Amino acid sequence: MFDLTGKHVCYVADCGGIALETSKVLMTKNIAKLAILQSTENPQAIAQLQSIKPSTQIFFWTYDVTMAREEMKKYFDEVMVQMDYIDVLINGATLCDENNIDATINTNLTGMMNTVATVLPYMDRQMGGSGGLIVNVTSVIGLDPSPVFCAYSASKFGVIGFTRSLADPLYYSQNGVAVMAVCCGPTRVFVDRELKAFLEYGQSFADRLRRAPCQSTSVCGQNIVNAIERSENGQIWIADKGGLELIKLHWYWHMADQFLHYMQSNDEEEQE
Amino acid sequence: MFDLTGKHVCYVADCGGIALETSKVLMTKNIAKLAILQSTENPQAIAQLQSIKPSTQIFFWTYDVTMAREEMKKYFDEVMVQMDYIDVLINGATLCDENNIDATINTNLTGMMNTVATVLPYMDRQMGGSGGLIVNVTSVIGLDPSPVFCAYSASKFGVIGFTRSLADPLYYSQNGVAVMAVCCGPTRVFVDRELKAFLEYGQSFADRLRRAPCQSTSVCGQNIVNAIERSENGQIWIADKGGLELIKLHWYWHMADQFLHYMQSNDEEEQE
Numbered sequence: 001m002f003d004l005t006g007k008h009v010c011y012v013a014d015c016g017g018i019a020l021e022t023s024k025v026l027m028t029k030n031i032a033k034l035a036i037l038q039s040t041e042n043p044q045a046i047a048q049l050q051s052i053k054p055s056t057q058i059f060f061w062t063y064d065v066t067m068a069r070e071e072m073k074k075y076f077d078e079v080m081v082q083m084d085y086i087d088v089l090i091n092g093a094t095l096c097d098e099n100n101i102d103a104t105i106n107t108n109l110t111g112m113m114n115t116v117a118t119v120l121p122y123m124d125r126q127m128g129g130s131g132g133l134i135v136n137v138t139s140v141i142g143l144d145p146s147p148v149f150c151a152y153s154a155s156k157f158g159v160i161g162f163t164r165s166l167a168d169p170l171y172y173s174q175n176g177v178a179v180m181a182v183c184c185g186p187t188r189v190f191v192d193r194e195l196k197a198f199l200e201y202g203q204s205f206a207d208r209l210r211r212a213p214c215q216s217t218s219v220c221g222q223n224i225v226n227a228i229e230r231s232e233n234g235q236i237w238i239a240d241k242g243g244l245e246l247i248k249l250h251w252y253w254h255m256a257d258q259f260l261h262y263m264q265s266n267d268e269e270e271q272e
Numbered sequence: 273m274f275d276l277t278g279k280h281v282c283y284v285a286d287c288g289g290i291a292l293e294t295s296k297v298l299m300t301k302n303i304a305k306l307a308i309l310q311s312t313e314n315p316q317a318i319a320q321l322q323s324i325k326p327s328t329q330i331f332f333w334t335y336d337v338t339m340a341r342e343e344m345k346k347y348f349d350e351v352m353v354q355m356d357y358i359d360v361l362i363n364g365a366t367l368c369d370e371n372n373i374d375a376t377i378n379t380n381l382t383g384m385m386n387t388v389a390t391v392l393p394y395m396d397r398q399m400g401g402s403g404g405l406i407v408n409v410t411s412v413i414g415l416d417p418s419p420v421f422c423a424y425s426a427s428k429f430g431v432i433g434f435t436r437s438l439a440d441p442l443y444y445s446q447n448g449v450a451v452m453a454v455c456c457g458p459t460r461v462f463v464d465r466e467l468k469a470f471l472e473y474g475q476s477f478a479d480r481l482r483r484a485p486c487q488s489t490s491v492c493g494q495n496i497v498n499a500i501e502r503s504e505n506g507q508i509w510i511a512d513k514g515g516l517e518l519i520k521l522h523w524y525w526h527m528a529d530q531f532l533h534y535m536q537s538n539d540e541e542e543q544e
Contacts, residue, residue: 101341101389102382102386105381105385105430106382109381110373110377110378113373113422113423114374117470120471141433141437141525142433143524144436144525145437145439145440146437147437147441147442147443148442151385151434153433153434154381154385154430154431154433155430156433157429157432158377158381158426158427158430158433159426161414161417161426161428161430162426162429164416164425165413165417165418165419165421165425165426166470168419168474170419170420170477171419171470171473171474185525185527185528198437198438198443201446208534208535209535212531212535213534238525241528247524250522250524251415251416252412252455252510252519253415253510256457256485256487256513258485259457259484259486259513262484262485263477263481263484
């Protein structure tokens with residue numbers, strides 16, 4: 001269980017759709033500070049959020065998740081002046097453009113990882129931080145392949161691989177930063193857009209998707225916050241059909257016995 | 273079963289380690305043409321390959337998998353002058369640099385996808401090609417997370433998501449291009465290098481890995497070719513411990529019944 005009361009939350013995402021709905025729910029949780037880092041200004045959304053809970057401090061910065069790591073470091077040095085510390089980092093910046101593989105991967109995967117690598121030292125218990133939680137808001141097609149959105153699916157598979165790797169006890173036991181992901185099923189805001197399939201053979205499927213029955217973004221946002229509150233390190237949740245499901249993670253590779261024995265043996269054994 | 277006899281094979285990878293060993297085995301299969309696209313020249317390796325089968329034409333081009341899509345198109349237009357057509361595209365360019373997330377993702381994932389998107393039209397049955405096979409040579413930590421190499425694992429998870437998505441019958445039934453992946457377990461050439469963990473807490477594990485007992489690259493290369501010859505569209509193989517295993521793919525998301533019903537219904541039903 002993760003108690004959001006009094007927490008300093010940093011949300012990286014365009015404050016529309018799922019991110020806005022999730023932020024609305026966060027504002028009902030007595031958090032102390034909410035930093036919103038997004039690509040464009042959206043003062044109406046900020047005002048709407050502030051009206052939910054006037055005592056929570058909201059900060060806003062324009063943020064390009066694809067900026068270079070060196071710039072990102074300088075950027076967060078400034079963010080930290082206002083935030084003091086970050087308890088929760090939520091990564092929700094997302095792009096689905098099958099015609100632009102680079103932009104899709106850079107936004108959804110590389111940008112998210114660079115953000116995490118930049119923010120982690122501020123959260124790390126061994127580096128003066130207090131530990132905390134990193135939440136990757138991603139998609140069900142990061143778990144299962146997509147017949148239509150090949151690049152998007154690849155980027156979201158990457159998010160799952162990164163989340164599961166960084167959640168390893170090797171890191172968590174040292175830095176105290178738990179990592180989790182919430183995979184959203186199709187929402188109205190996603191399928192409402194004009195979406196291009198990776199190859200034109202998939203386009204009729206993509207077009208069809210636009211009129212599919214989907215969960216509302218507000219219910220999805222509520223369930224993302226539910227998942228955060230119920231989270232333990234390394235968990236992956238599915239927020240779909242208006243519900244929330246904790247998934248059982250599958251492992252494929254049976255590490256060679258000899259290899260496993262070696263990695264588990266201590267140095268003395270090794271030198272015998 | 274995929275018969276390599278007389279085929280035109282294009283191998284994108286540095287011609288050392290696994291790629292060289294795999295190419296040696298390919299040269300014993302009576303292929304007609306082998307194009308090697310790699311970042312640096314390696315005339316010794318080419319000579320060694322040619323000596324295995326003098327009648328197979330080998331072409332070599334320096335290739336940067338991270339080049340822009342527009343350049344890539346021009347590049348392959350030139351490659352096709354020599355190759356006439358491509359039956360098999362093998363993607364094996366790989367980088368593991370946890371200090372450089374961008375380069376790792378760009379090489380392993382974005383560059384591979386851009387290459388595939390560029391080459392696919394030449395192979396596509398509906399665009400004058402003859403269909404064929406795309407082989408992604410990747411890693412077991414694209415299937416399971418890595419406690420040490422978070423960025424590398426993310427990139428390789430992405431490769432699996434892309435492979436599974438592009439193998440969808442929606443595409444394969446139209447373009448006749450099968451897609452598969454072979455996930456290599458740890459090999460000597462991988463663990464021999466100095467490898468940095470994503471966070472320093474993992475470094476002792478990474479160092480330890482360097483002296484771990486691993487399969488040889490030559491056996492791994494043999495098994496990659498075995499997998500290619502035995503492949504069917506959408507299959508994912510593990511080449512580890514000197515063996516080859518076809519994995520059973522796991523699905524996590526139970527698509528909402530209403531959504532599934534909608535996507536499967538035909539247009540007449542929809543208009544009722």
